[in-house]
Amino acid sequence: MTFTIVVASPQGGVGRTTLVAQLASQLALAGARCLAIDLDPNDMLSLSLGGSPSEWMTDSPSYHGGLSVLNTALGVGSLAESLRERRARLPHVPFGSRFITTREVRERLARVDVLRERVRALTPPNCKILLLDTPSGDNPYSEAALALADIVLLPLRADAACLATMAAYESYLRRVAPHIYPRGIHYVLSMFDPTRQLATDVADLLGQCVDGTVVPRAIHEDEAVREQFARGTPLSIDGGAQAFADFKWLASYVTEALGRQGVDAAAHAS
Amino acid sequence: MSSLVERDSSASALGRALSAVLLMVPALALGAAVVLTPLPVEAQWMFGALVYLLALCLTRVSGRLVTLTLIGMSVLVSLRYFYFRVSSTLPQDWSLDLILSLLLLAAELYSLSMLLLGYMQTAWPLERRSAPLPEDTSSWPTVDVYIPSYNEPLHVVAPTVLAARALEWPSDKLRVYLLDDGARSEFREFAARTGVGYFARTDRSHAKAGNINAALSKTSGKFLVILDCDHVPARTLLQVALGWLVRDERLALVQLPHHFYSPDPFERNLATFRRQPNEGELFYGLIQPGNDLWNAAFFCGSAAAIRRDALLSVGGIAVETVTEDAHTALRLQRRGYHTAYLNSRQIGGLATESLSAHVRQRQRWARGMAQIWRQDNPFWGRGLTFAQRLCYAASMLYYFHAAPRLIFLLSPLSYLVLGAHIIDASPALVLAYAVPHLVQSTLTNSRLQGRVRHSFWSEVYETSLAPFILLPTTIALFAPKYGGFNVTSKGGKVLRTYFDRAIALPHLVLVALNVVGLALGALRLVQHAPNPDVTILNMCWVGYNLLMLGAVLRAAREVQQLRGVPRIDVDLPSSLRWAGARMVAATARNISVDGALVTVASADDCPEGDELHLCLLEPRVLAVPARVVRREGTRIRLRFENLSVDEMSALVEASFARKDLWSSWNHGLKSDRPWIEAMRIALHGVRGLGLGLWAPFARRNDA
Numbered sequence: 001m002t003f004t005i006v007v008a009s010p011q012g013g014v015g016r017t018t019l020v021a022q023l024a025s026q027l028a029l030a031g032a033r034c035l036a037i038d039l040d041p042n043d044m045l046s047l048s049l050g051g052s053p054s055e056w057m058t059d060s061p062s063y064h065g066g067l068s069v070l071n072t073a074l075g076v077g078s079l080a081e082s083l084r085e086r087r088a089r090l091p092h093v094p095f096g097s098r099f100i101t102t103r104e105v106r107e108r109l110a111r112v113d114v115l116r117e118r119v120r121a122l123t124p125p126n127c128k129i130l131l132l133d134t135p136s137g138d139n140p141y142s143e144a145a146l147a148l149a150d151i152v153l154l155p156l157r158a159d160a161a162c163l164a165t166m167a168a169y170e171s172y173l174r175r176v177a178p179h180i181y182p183r184g185i186h187y188v189l190s191m192f193d194p195t196r197q198l199a200t201d202v203a204d205l206l207g208q209c210v211d212g213t214v215v216p217r218a219i220h221e222d223e224a225v226r227e228q229f230a231r232g233t234p235l236s237i238d239g240g241a242q243a244f245a246d247f248k249w250l251a252s253y254v255t256e257a258l259g260r261q262g263v264d265a266a267a268h269a270s
Numbered sequence: 271m272s273s274l275v276e277r278d279s280s281a282s283a284l285g286r287a288l289s290a291v292l293l294m295v296p297a298l299a300l301g302a303a304v305v306l307t308p309l310p311v312e313a314q315w316m317f318g319a320l321v322y323l324l325a326l327c328l329t330r331v332s333g334r335l336v337t338l339t340l341i342g343m344s345v346l347v348s349l350r351y352f353y354f355r356v357s358s359t360l361p362q363d364w365s366l367d368l369i370l371s372l373l374l375l376a377a378e379l380y381s382l383s384m385l386l387l388g389y390m391q392t393a394w395p396l397e398r399r400s401a402p403l404p405e406d407t408s409s410w411p412t413v414d415v416y417i418p419s420y421n422e423p424l425h426v427v428a429p430t431v432l433a434a435r436a437l438e439w440p441s442d443k444l445r446v447y448l449l450d451d452g453a454r455s456e457f458r459e460f461a462a463r464t465g466v467g468y469f470a471r472t473d474r475s476h477a478k479a480g481n482i483n484a485a486l487s488k489t490s491g492k493f494l495v496i497l498d499c500d501h502v503p504a505r506t507l508l509q510v511a512l513g514w515l516v517r518d519e520r521l522a523l524v525q526l527p528h529h530f531y532s533p534d535p536f537e538r539n540l541a542t543f544r545r546q547p548n549e550g551e552l553f554y555g556l557i558q559p560g561n562d563l564w565n566a567a568f569f570c571g572s573a574a575a576i577r578r579d580a581l582l583s584v585g586g587i588a589v590e591t592v593t594e595d596a597h598t599a600l601r602l603q604r605r606g607y608h609t610a611y612l613n614s615r616q617i618g619g620l621a622t623e624s625l626s627a628h629v630r631q632r633q634r635w636a637r638g639m640a641q642i643w644r645q646d647n648p649f650w651g652r653g654l655t656f657a658q659r660l661c662y663a664a665s666m667l668y669y670f671h672a673a674p675r676l677i678f679l680l681s682p683l684s685y686l687v688l689g690a691h692i693i694d695a696s697p698a699l700v701l702a703y704a705v706p707h708l709v710q711s712t713l714t715n716s717r718l719q720g721r722v723r724h725s726f727w728s729e730v731y732e733t734s735l736a737p738f739i740l741l742p743t744t745i746a747l748f749a750p751k752y753g754g755f756n757v758t759s760k761g762g763k764v765l766r767t768y769f770d771r772a773i774a775l776p777h778l779v780l781v782a783l784n785v786v787g788l789a790l791g792a793l794r795l796v797q798h799a800p801n802p803d804v805t806i807l808n809m810c811w812v813g814y815n816l817l818m819l820g821a822v823l824r825a826a827r828e829v830q831q832l833r834g835v836p837r838i839d840v841d842l843p844s845s846l847r848w849a850g851a852r853m854v855a856a857t858a859r860n861i862s863v864d865g866a867l868v869t870v871a872s873a874d875d876c877p878e879g880d881e882l883h884l885c886l887l888e889p890r891v892l893a894v895p896a897r898v899v900r901r902e903g904t905r906i907r908l909r910f911e912n913l914s915v916d917e918m919s920a921l922v923e924a925s926f927a928r929k930d931l932w933s934s935w936n937h938g939l940k941s942d943r944p945w946i947e948a949m950r951i952a953l954h955g956v957r958g959l960g961l962g963l964w965a966p967f968a969r970r971n972d973a
Contacts, residue, residue: 218887
């Protein structure tokens with residue numbers, strides 16, 4: 001049984017991709033068989049998992065020719081090969097470089113039903129946890145992912161705009177993910193600066209403004225994350241920085257939430 | 271009436287009375303037979319051994335009935351000893367021997383009475399639970415919280431005030447008042463900043479009682495809660511304490527335990543903190559719940575909720591004695607009000623910081639209890655049930671232990687030094703009766719009290735106090751109005767470890783006398799004087815006394831304590847954040863209003879002097895500006911400066927005022943094992959005696 005975690009948000013630049021990468025890394029460290037699929041055309045997941053920028057920027061055939069969301073013509077066998085190749089960076093499927101496909105191909109893909117099929121095809125049967133990275137806002141990629149979600153992690157920045165956008169986004173969620181709304185929606189404060197009064201005020205108010213669950217601990221804004229991204233170091237190294245402790249905590253939180261969900265689902269089914 | 275006691279219909283009551291009488295007569299006869307039958311030495315030893323073995327088997331079985339049986343057995347054995355003592359051991363003729371023997375007998379009878387009263391008080395503690403308040407919070411009553419203060423520093427009082435503000439209660443029905451008997455401007459400003467009421471007095475008539483009474487006329491809450499200035503309440507205090515008061519109109523008082531999160535002088539100087547129950551546990555953990563069964567729980571001055579009307583009807587807090595709290599409760603009960611005790615730790619305070627401060631505090635209590643005994647004796651006057659009289663009497667008579675204790679400490683010397691024969695029977699026979707009495711009472715008390723007081727420690731506590739409360743209690747008995755009120759100081763420091771010779775002096779004198787007795791005894795043995803068995807018996811007794819005194823001497827060695835500001839141990843996930851968004855995961859280990867100690871995984875980049883924020887992640891997000899003052903390995907000490915009221919308040923809420931903070935305080939304690947405790951105390955005693963030898967050369971107190 002595969003549990004699907006979708007990371008989505010209405011705001012841009014809140015750290016979705018970082019969250020997916022870090023969570024995947026922590027879950028894999030804890031021994032879960034997981035796979036991360038990048039449904040964001042910005043295609044940043046691979047890089048966030050510790051790739052070198054040069055690989056991404058050049059037209060390296062091994063990278064661009066490999067399996068991606070855009071390019072799934074190779075079939076299941078090559079998924080295994082492809083994953084093996086990328087083993088150093090954790091099992092993941094990048095979105096794919098926009099430079100090797102035509103616009104028509106991309107437009108044909110940008111449909112909810114097609115995307116759902118694509119994700120299902122890419123998921124190996126023994127995968128325990130599937131993580132989906134999505135672009136911000138209202139778009140077919142997010143919609144497809146949300147329809148498949150068992151749990152939605154919604155990172156948000158504690159700033160002036162966030163509470164206002166939440167209401168509208170919640171009605172969007174109610175529409176595209178009714179099967180898990182509201183209990184499966186988990187809001188996590190991201191890039192959190194506790195020394196700012198506004199941030200702590202928003203944190204205090206958030207629970208009252210949304211229907212979903214607010215994750216008790218925030219992911220703090222920490223320069224260590226940016227440094228790690230810039231250096232491309234593997235994600236499993238913990239230097240005592242707060243953000244990594246936050247991600248680790250979040251991974252166990254998510255595991256627990258999935259466990260509860262599983263129990264609920266089983267109860268629902270029976 | 272206690273809720274556990276039901277009222278029967280008169281018919282079945284008569285039936286029960288009759289059957290009780292029918293059972294009692296043969297039981298009394300049997301008891302009398304056991305007590306009064308004399309036995310030869312070997313048979314008496316056998317009897318003692320059998321009873322002991324039976325008791326040992328019974329201790330394996332839990333349950334109230336078994337406890338009562340053990341009490342019964344102990345009472346019989348002790349009465350047997352006393353009958354023997356009175357009938358067969360008193361010297362025949364009128365002489366010094368007889369006088370000394372009668373003195374010793376009086377001391378022993380005192381101990382027996384306290385033993386019996388203690389059994390009565392503690393055999394069946396009422397384990398009262400907190401009563402829930404009504405669902406509708408709009409029906410909850412108004413509450414005033416009084417925090418009286420006189421000369422304590424602000425950093426001791428601030429956490430109490432901040433935590434009182436944060437008590438969970440409808441905010442329109444809660445008022446906090448700082449009652450400042452010192453009329454200090456610093457406190458006035460603090461009250462203004464935090465938005466609590468402030469009353470100042472310039473005349474200090476009747477000290478704390480007067481302070482509270484003066485405030486009574488200016489406030490109007492239906493209930494008042496009194497908190498000592500260093501007793502920080504958990505946020506749930508009101509919800510726990512007020513349930514019973516709201517339900518029962520005749521209930522005037524709900525008392526909660528005084529819990530100390532800092533070690534008392536014995537715990538600190540003998541290093542027993544958190545390893546065995548402290549001195550206050552017996553009272554708050556067993557005696558008050560025992561009193562509660564008989565509706566005799568009394569007010570202890572703090573951590574209590576009182577019905578305002580009831581208090582006004584007895585004229586406010588009593589001012590005639592220095593233990594105004596117990597006296598007020600006595601008055602309330604005479605008026606027909608009930609009292610209750612809830613054994614739920616909702617406040618945390620500071621224990622007395624040195625043995626001399628502890629002694630001063632107990633001197634005040636002893637004096638006050640003697641004053642009440644003299645001026646408002648529980649056995650006279652109307653309004654109390656017989657059980658209540660006994661319970662109050664037990665609590666008051668406890669403080670008269672000075673003379674008996676001193677007699678016990680000096681009795682063996684009457685033979686060794688003066689050659690007086692105060693026990694007119696062979697040592698073997700005396701031991702055959704006395705040993706079962708001592709062993710059974712120790713065993714039974716261990717069963718009753720083991721959770722809250724380990725065996726033999728009562729003797730240590732009493733020995734430490736006896737020389738100091740002899741005079742106050744005697745004077746108070748004859749001239750109750752004499753003497754002033756000394757306040758217990760809180761929040762002091764012990765700058766360097768030192769031996770408090772002033773407090774140890776009487777014990778050193780007693781040690782010296784006992785050593786002389788020991789030497790003379792040895793001399794007798796060496797010179798083959800007659801009755802070597804008597805000599806040896808008395809020397810053993812001297813040895814026991816010396817070990818007890820030694821333990822007290824050890825407790826007089828004050829261990830350095832530099833913490834002036836109350837600090838609480840926590841285990842909170844937290845984080846250190848520097849200006850450039852660098853954040854390091856940490857764990858907060860202790861917190862106070864002016865600083866904190868955190869541990870990190872690696873302290874490589876935390877130089878001293880750095881300014882940063884300490885961020886607490888639970889229960890609420892909190893970022894407090896701080897500075898690194900010291901770094902030792904992975905332990906970092908931070909200091910807070912210029913905190914806003916909100917920041918201080920949040921710190922207090924995250925540390926001192928957390929719900930259930932103290933509920934698992936005693937979970938790690940070892941249970942009572944009398945033999946082990948005896949050896950432990952003996953070890954303290956030996957080390958203490960060593961200290962005592964060194965006393966003339968010891969370093970002076972620099973504090």
